[in-house]
Amino acid sequence: MAGTESPDDPPSFEEPFSGDDVEQRIYGTILQxxxxxxxxxxxxxxxxxxxxxRKYLGWFDDLGIVTRHDGHPTTYERNDAYFEWRRINQLAAEHSVKELQDRVRELTTRIAEYEETYDAASPAAVDAVAFAESSDERTIDEVYSDLADWATAREDRERHERARQQRTGGEREQASG
Known part of the structure; x- marks a missing residue:
């Protein structure tokens, strides 16, 4: 029912950015x-x-948040590289080198367990249906869940490792400067 939402309720799915200003609504749209x-x-x-x-999209283009594609008409899309860079910077700012190293080790262990379980170097190398059919221990849903978690762990390890390298590079520069 419209008009029954309290200010603390999450926004409706139909209009998730309706209460935001135009800049925030454009940003939210670009994210999606x-x-x-x-x-x-x-x-x-x-x-x-x-x-x-156009004005806000121009600003977002200048900041690297969107990519502008010249043509007729001009189009814009989210710049995933910007958000990846931002996430790595956030990890480096919020965690110590030791915390990042510990997380890399933890993820490496999880990845190694998946590699051993599935006898493969990556989730892409696993035939989920064939594995589930030959396994008495895992259903197809469990295999797909494992493969998704494995892929996520690989991506997360890469981000944490890049944040660790960024953090250790910054500490070296501070120590030498």
């Missing part, structure tokens, strides 16, 4: 965009003038 999208489509989605959307 998976392919190049026109300014007019973004403006329509966030209920603003295309000139306003």
């Amino acid at each position: 965009t998976r392919e190049p999208t026109t300014v007019s489509a973004i403006a329509e989605q966030v209920d603003c003038d295309p000139k306003t959307a």
Whole structure:
């Protein structure tokens, strides 16, 4: 029912950014965009003038948050590399070198267990259906869950390792400077 939400309730699924200002609504829309999208489509989605959307998208392009694709019409899409960089910087800022090293070790152990269980170097090398059919211990859903967790652990380890390297590089620069 419309109008029955309290201010503490999460936003509705139909309009998740309706209470935000235009900049936040455009940012939120970009976060959800998976392919190049026109300014007019973004403006329509966030209920603003295309000139306003173009202005904010230009700022987001300058910041590296979006990638602008020149053409007719010009389109914009989320720059995943920016968000990956931001996440690594956040990890480096929030965790000590030791915490990052410990997390890398923990993830490496989990990855090694998956490699041993599935006798494969990566989740992509596993035929989930064939493995589940030949296994008395794991259902197909469990295999798919393992493969997803394995892939996530590999990505997470890479991020933590890059944050650790960034952090140790920064500490070396401070010690030598």
